[in-house]
Amino acid sequence: MAPKKQRTLRVSWEQLDPDLLRIISKKLCDMSSFVCFRCVCKRWRAATSRSDFPAQFPWVIDWPKGSGKLDDTFRFYSINSHKTHTFEVPDAHIYGPSDGRVLIYEWDRSDKECLSFLNPLTWTERFVPLEVPADNVHPIRLVCNLTQNDEPALFYKENEHNILCFWQSVTNKWAEVRVPCLKTVVFYDHKFFVTDNAIKYGRIRVIDVSTGAVLSYLPPPTDNFYHGYLIATDDALLAVEVIRSTAVMPYLLIDLEKCQFEVYRLENYPQNPQWTKLSEIGDLMLFLDQQNGFSLKASDFGGFKGNCIYFITAGKKWPKPGSEHVIARFDLESNKTERIPGPVWLGRRFFARQAAWFLPTLN
Numbered sequence: 360m361a362p363k364k365q366r367t368l369r370v371s372w373e374q375l376d377p378d379l380l381r382i383i384s385k386k387l388c389d390m391s392s393f394v395c396f397r398c399v400c401k402r403w404r405a406a407t408s409r410s411d412f413p414a415q416f417p418w419v420i421d422w423p424k425g426s427g428k429l430d431d432t433f434r435f436y437s438i439n440s441h442k443t444h445t446f447e448v449p450d451a452h453i454y455g456p457s458d459g460r461v462l463i464y465e466w467d468r469s470d471k472e473c474l475s476f477l478n479p480l481t482w483t484e485r486f487v488p489l490e491v492p493a494d495n496v497h498p499i500r501l502v503c504n505l506t507q508n509d510e511p512a513l514f515y516k517e518n519e520h521n522i523l524c525f526w527q528s529v530t531n532k533w534a535e536v537r538v539p540c541l542k543t544v545v546f547y548d549h550k551f552f553v554t555d556n557a558i559k560y561g562r563i564r565v566i567d568v569s570t571g572a573v574l575s576y577l578p579p580p581t582d583n584f585y586h587g588y589l590i591a592t593d594d595a596l597l598a599v600e601v602i603r604s605t606a607v608m609p610y611l612l613i614d615l616e617k618c619q620f621e622v623y624r625l626e627n628y629p630q631n632p633q634w635t636k637l638s639e640i641g642d643l644m645l646f647l648d649q650q651n652g653f654s655l656k657a658s659d660f661g662g663f664k665g666n667c668i669y670f671i672t673a674g675k676k677w678p679k680p681g682s683e684h685v686i687a688r689f690d691l692e693s694n695k696t697e698r699i700p701g702p703v704w705l706g707r708r709f710f711a712r713q714a715a716w717f718l719p720t721l722n
Contacts, residue, residue: 457498459720580634588652
């Protein structure tokens with residue numbers, strides 16, 4: 360007697376369990392894949408939400424030089440998927456990213472100029488009530504990882520001083536603090552740490568976020584910290600310095616292969632603060648661009664190695680040094696720098712606005 364054929368149980372893809380769909384959605388490493396996943400059918404879309412949006416490895420943002428026209432085109436490059444995403448914001452100037460938002464300068468229906476932070480993925484805006492020349496405004500990145508949702512901040516120049524402007528959740532309004540020669544700002548332990556823009560012997564101001572008062576001053580990790588960054592992690596405040604002998608400026612490296620960094624950690628704060636040089640940073644990945652720095656954990660992203668510093672710089676391209684922007688990674692263990700493949704459109708101009716890191720989010 361011939362054996363009976365077993366019946367194959369067929370299950371429609373659209374009938375997959377919602378919990379399984381949610382697990383699958385969290386494994387998608389690219390934003391476009393997540394959007395396509397939610398577009399399959401109503402059941403798949405209902406099983407997921409914006410909170411299920413997988414953590415994205417930082418993108419690189421670049422935009423065209425003005426040349427008399429509005430800079431209304433965002434171009435993002437994903438190192439993880441090697442994809443380019445393009446967004447346009449008509450009638451707006453782009454002034455750079457601050458985490459998952461971009462600072463833009465535009466005109467409303469009454470032809471009034473206004474500043475706002477825009478999330479280009481969700482098209483949500485937070486307007487900034489400042490009446491200052493747009494050319495003097497610069498966004499500041501304050502978060503130390505993707506899970507935090509800190510409010511945006513910026514600074515603008517006023518004569519020889521800089522004005523640090525940030526949102527105060529306690530008073531529910533924007534606050535301003537005058538700081539001289541601002542170089543880099545980081546938010547850590549509910550305080551602002553502001554580094555002076557001094558060539559030598561600068562100091563770090565510690566500012567209370569609720570009152571704006573200067574609480575104390577910290578010494579920089581080295582005498583030449585003008586070429587450095589402050590970076591907040593979950594449990595420490597780090598300082599990263601570009602070795603002076605290999606750089607003309609922090610964002611212009613003439614010889615990429617000789618690029619090196621030194622990392623310091625703030626110890627015994629606030630009783631007896633001092634900086635300790637680190638030989639390694641473990642699971643951490645540090646990201647640097649022209650003005651800002653932040654940290655992420657490599658274990659949150661499959662296929663990426665910790666103990667590294669990712670940075671965007673202008674590389675060597677004669678006769679115009681600095682005309683080619685480069686994405687690179689410095690390995691603290693091997694003490695070597697390697698170039699990361701990027702798009703052909705990245706930084707094809709001479710000393711125009713610098714490309715920067717962008718943290719895509721749907722929050």
